[in-house]
Amino acid sequence: MNPILIQHPLKILQVNTVEKEGGAAVIAWNLYKAYAQKGYYSYYSVGKKQSSDDLVIQIPELSLTTILTRLEAKFAPFCRISELVKKIQKGQKSHRQEQGWENFHFPGSRKILQLHPLQPDIVHLHNLHGGFFDLRYLAQLSHKKPVIITMHDMWLITGHCAHPMECKRWQSGCGDCPDLLRYPPILADGTARNLHRKQRIYRRSNLYLATPSQWLMDQVEKSVITTGVIDARVINNGIDTRLFKPAPKEQARLALSLPMDARILMFVSAKKIKNHPFKDYRTISESLQIVEKKVEPSLPVLLLALGQEGQTEKKGNVEIRFLPYVKERSDMALIYQAADLYVHAAKADVFPNSVLEALACGTPVVATAVGGIPEQVEDGQSGILTKPADPNDMANAILSLLENDPLRSKMGNFAAEIVQKKFTLDHQVKQYLEWYQQILESRYQHVLSKN
Incomplete structure (x- = not known):
């Protein structure tokens, strides 16, 4: 190992759309905090800041009009050059949006290496969509510093969408998009042009790529991004098992004022459950209608639907309570501990944190077998996998566990054990830190060979 690399702790920068909310943000935040606790210089740059943490810095908006406005305020209040520039740029942006272009014009992101007091040794990028990062800067950035991208969805390898669902056009250049409104939406079918722009960027880049699931890595290997990837690895998301761990259900229910005699199910979404583009609340709702008809009449069933406020729904002995998304992780752990089952229905998913936390x-x-979920849930041992969009299959899985206490207890014990073996935050952190060191050593050796 090059002695230069170990003379000081690594300086590691995480970059993501938002600070804490959503699966990618939770992963980026956990890595940022874990590195700091281990004594590394750890920083975090985001499109939207959500805390008062001094080492989390919001990427500034540095458009030409912003700069001109500041100059006018200081030197020439009577001058209105910025208004003219703003009108021109608005017209250009509107024209491109009408043609279906993805917007990469976020000049503030080109300053991420200067936002923190010390230049990072490693730049670790997460979600790059969401209106804060100039993807065209990726090539230049990757030649200045080692850049790792952890993909949390498929946006980097499609013409606009985060999850293409059943569509395979991204494998052959996109175009003729079947759903322009799928998140992130575009106004017209510019998908072929968008994907070609991304491909040109990747060809000029030197990237290190991580995915949390083998399923997503399999998609990556069929995509345009491979032209710019030096090394790619599957590194599973990890959970803080000091926080998310088994606890007596009675104690958790008492703390949350939940009924002791009910069978409690839960489902979590960071955005509105009923309207989430990639979750499938409809299947859960319809499966509970079947459960209500088949479950023992004397057994109350309660679903806690976290992620959307709303009126409680009740039919027979089945009740659905809609609750806002819980931001505090310790409160979230308490709800998992109080539940008998975690139910997860999705149209598309990569490696959901909520499944691991449960x-x-x-x-x-009980979860639909889509994306990377089968890599998390061992069917018949830590839970049950069901067919996508199949309420009957999900209802049967729920009933088989609600009515069998010993099986549910056995599965719960196995679930906690498998997370301790494979999916802890400590394991994830260790894998990334080892990779960082290998990357820096490789770059150092490359410089030596050139000299």
């Missing part, structure tokens, strides 16, 4: 708390999972 398993870590010893709560068996």
Whole structure:
């Protein structure tokens, strides 16, 4: 190992759309905090800041009009050059939006290496969509510093969408898009042009790429991004098992004022559950209608639907309570600990944190077998996998566990054990830190060979 690399702690920068909300943000935040606790210089740059943490810095908006406005305020209040420039730029932006262009014009992101007091040794990027990062800067950035991208969805390899669902056009250049409104939406079919722009960027880049699931890595290997990737690895998301761990259900329910005699199910979404583009609340709702008809009449069933406020729904002995998304992780852990089952229906998913958090708390999972979820849930051991968009299959899985206490307990114990073996935050952190060191050593050796 090059002695230069170990003379000081690594300086590591995480970059993401938002600070804490959503799966990618939770992963980026956890890595940022874990590195700091281990004594590394750890920083975090975001499109939207959500805390008062001094080492989390919001990427500034540095458009030409912003700069001109500041100059006018200081030197020439009577001059209105910025208004003219703003009108011109608005017209150009509107024209491109009408043609279906993805907007990469976020000049503030080109300053991420200067936002913190010390230049990072490693730049670790997460979600780059969401209106804050100039993707065209990726090539230049990757030649200045080692750049790792952890993909949390498929936006980097499609013409506009985060999840293409059943569409395979991204494998052959996009175009003729079947759903322009799929998140992030565009106004016209510019998908072929958008994907070609991304491909040109990747060809000029030197990237290190991580995915949390083998399923997503399989998609990456069929995509345009491979032209710019030096090394790619599957590094599973990790959970803080000091926080998410089994605990007595009675104690958790008492703390949350939840009924002791009910069978409690839960489902989590960072955005509105009923309207989430990639979750499938409809299947859960319809499966509970089937459960209501088949479950023992004397057994109350309660679903806690976290992610959307609304009126409580009740039919027979089945009740659905809609609750706002819980931001505090310790409160979230308490709810998992109080639940008998975690139910997760999705149209598309990569490696959801919520599934791991439930398993870590010893709560068996009933989930649709899409994306990377089968890599998390061992079917028949830590939970049950069901067919996508199949309420009958999901209802049967729920009933089989609600009515079998010993099986549910056995699955819960196995679930907690498997997370401890494979999906802890400590394991994830260790894998990334080892990779960082290998990358820096490789770059150092490359410089030596050139000299």
